[in-house]
Structures are given as C-alpha cells and as structure tokens.
Amino acid sequence: MNIALYRLIAGFKRFREKYSLSNERLATSGQTPKTLLIGCSDSRVDPAIMTGASPGELFVVRNVANLIPPCEPSAVGFHGTSSALEFAVVNLKVENIIILGHRQCGGIRALMNGITTDPNSFIGQWMKIAAEVPAKVISENPHLDKEHHYRIAEMEALKISYKNLQTFPFIKAAVENRHMNVIAVYYDLEQGLLWELDSLTQQFKQIEI
Numbered sequence: 001m002n003i004a005l006y007r008l009i010a011g012f013k014r015f016r017e018k019y020s021l022s023n024e025r026l027a028t029s030g031q032t033p034k035t036l037l038i039g040c041s042d043s044r045v046d047p048a049i050m051t052g053a054s055p056g057e058l059f060v061v062r063n064v065a066n067l068i069p070p071c072e073p074s075a076v077g078f079h080g081t082s083s084a085l086e087f088a089v090v091n092l093k094v095e096n097i098i099i100l101g102h103r104q105c106g107g108i109r110a111l112m113n114g115i116t117t118d119p120n121s122f123i124g125q126w127m128k129i130a131a132e133v134p135a136k137v138i139s140e141n142p143h144l145d146k147e148h149h150y151r152i153a154e155m156e157a158l159k160i161s162y163k164n165l166q167t168f169p170f171i172k173a174a175v176e177n178r179h180m181n182v183i184a185v186y187y188d189l190e191q192g193l194l195w196e197l198d199s200l201t202q203q204f205k206q207i208e209i
C-alpha cells in the first residue's frame with residue numbers, strides 16, 4: 001500500500017474511534033441532514049472539513065467548479081447533480097441549499113483560458129454551463145489582469161448556478177411553500193474570507209465571522 005492510501009486508512013481508524021456512537025445511531029435511524037451543499041471537487045475545499053460538520057449534517061454534491069446545470073429533461077443523458085438536488089429537496093426536505101464557490105478554481109481557469117472547447121472533453125461539455133462568463137468578465141473589466149478576471153469569473157459562475165437552481169420546479173416550490181433558504185457563498189482561500197451573494201443586488205458581500 002502506498003503512503004497516500006496508508007494515510008487514508010489511518011484517518012479512517014481515527015474517524016471510526018471518534019464517531020463510533022453516532023455511526024451506530026446514523027446507521028439505525030437514517031440521515032436527516034438540514035443542508036444541501038454543492039461544492040467543487042477541488043481537494044482543498046472539502047465542505048465537511050471547512051465547516052466542522054459531523055456525519056449526517058451535510059448532504060454534499062461535489063463536481064467540477066461547483067456548477068448547477070439548468071433543469072433539463074431527465075430522459076436524455078445522466079444527471080448526477082440534478083438527481084442529487086432532487087433527492088435532497090424532495091425526499092430529504094433540506095431546509096438550506098448552499099452553493100460554495102472558491103478562489104483558484106481550476107475549472108473556471110480552464111474556462112477563462114478557452115481550453116474547455118474540445119467537443120470530446122467531458123469537462124469542456126460540463127463547463128458550457130458557464131459559457132457566457134469569459135466574454136462578460138473580459139468585456140466588463142478590460143483593464144484588469146488575468147488573476148482578477150479569474151476571481152470575477154468564479155463569482156459570475158456562482159451567479160449562474162444560483163439562477164439555474166430556480167429552474168428546477170421542486171426547488172422553486174420548496175422556496176415558496178416551505179421557505180427553503182438558498183444561498184451562494186464564495187470562499188477566498190488566499191485570504192481566508194467568505195463572501196455571500198446578495199440575490200437582490202447580485203453583489204457579493206463579505207460575511208463577518
């Protein structure tokens with residue numbers, strides 16, 4: 001076994017010791033998480049580690065660049081993110097949805113550099129969800145450098161995901177009928193800061209911690 005795998009097994013041993021009681025309870029009574037979190041697959045932004053959440057607390061979907069596709073017919077293709085949204089909202093009846101974006105996102109960087117245009121690439125097809133971002137960011141901020149463009153693009157992509165959430169009828173219904181919260185948060189891992197999208201102004205405001 002290599003060192004990376006050995007470290008994971010040792011970590012699991014510590015986890016099992018720490019959570020043996022709650023594991024028992026979770027195994028017999030099922031899961032009742034209050035929050036669905038859509039995050040990026042990036043290894044630095046693990047939602048449970050970042051928030052200190054315990055087993056059973058967060059229902060998590062992670063994908064490249066924490067994108068939410070628009071609602072599309074279920075009969076065509078395979079919809080991993082959409083099916084997780086449906087399960088969390090319709091079956092688990094979560095009270096909150098958090099979309100968690102982050103600084104230094106490799107998916108957004110690839111999108112901004114135009115290297116996601118290969119029609120045979122899964123990432124290229126996936127990143128089309130945010131296809132409008134590069135032209136918008138560059139035309140609205142011609143004087144800024146690349147790093148600033150990436151940062152703005154990461155936030156713009158979050159806005160698209162936030163908007164796309166509203167295209168799912170079951171999410172719209174949960175917001176209207178049972179006041180489910182939907183928030184978009186941006187994690188600046190360089191400065192250790194969190195920003196929240198104000199849905200009315202479409203601006204990001206720093207969260208006081």
Ligand SMILES: [Zn+2]
Binds near residue numbers: 042066104106107
């Ligand atoms: Zn990312």
